[in-house]
Amino acid sequence: MRFANIKKGPSYVMLHAPYSTFIPSRFQAKQSPQAPDYTTFGGIDVMFSGIGQKSVIEFKDGRRARRLEIPNESILIVPR
Numbered sequence: 001m002r003f004a005n006i007k008k009g010p011s012y013v014m015l016h017a018p019y020s021t022f023i024p025s026r027f028q029a030k031q032s033p034q035a036p037d038y039t040t041f042g043g044i045d046v047m048f049s050g051i052g053q054k055s056v057i058e059f060k061d062g063r064r065a066r067r068l069e070i071p072n073e074s075i076l077i078v079p080r
Contacts, residue, residue: 014076
């Protein structure tokens with residue numbers, strides 16, 4: 001699954017605004033890769049990327065998991 005970019009698992013996810021505002025601030029990574037105009041988050045699972053125009057990420061919000069679709073031009077994924 002990982003080789004086909006279907007599920008990458010835990011990664012650093014760098015999001016461009018306005019998509020970075022949808023993730024709670026507790027997921028912001030302190031010691032991580034940085035890029036201009038992007039906010040870096042840790043503890044985010046990348047469920048799907050690379051095929052099509054959107055990537056799907058998932059994070060825990062309390063007891064439930066939330067999924068977001070992000071356009072590929074607004075996301076950078078750095079595996080841990």
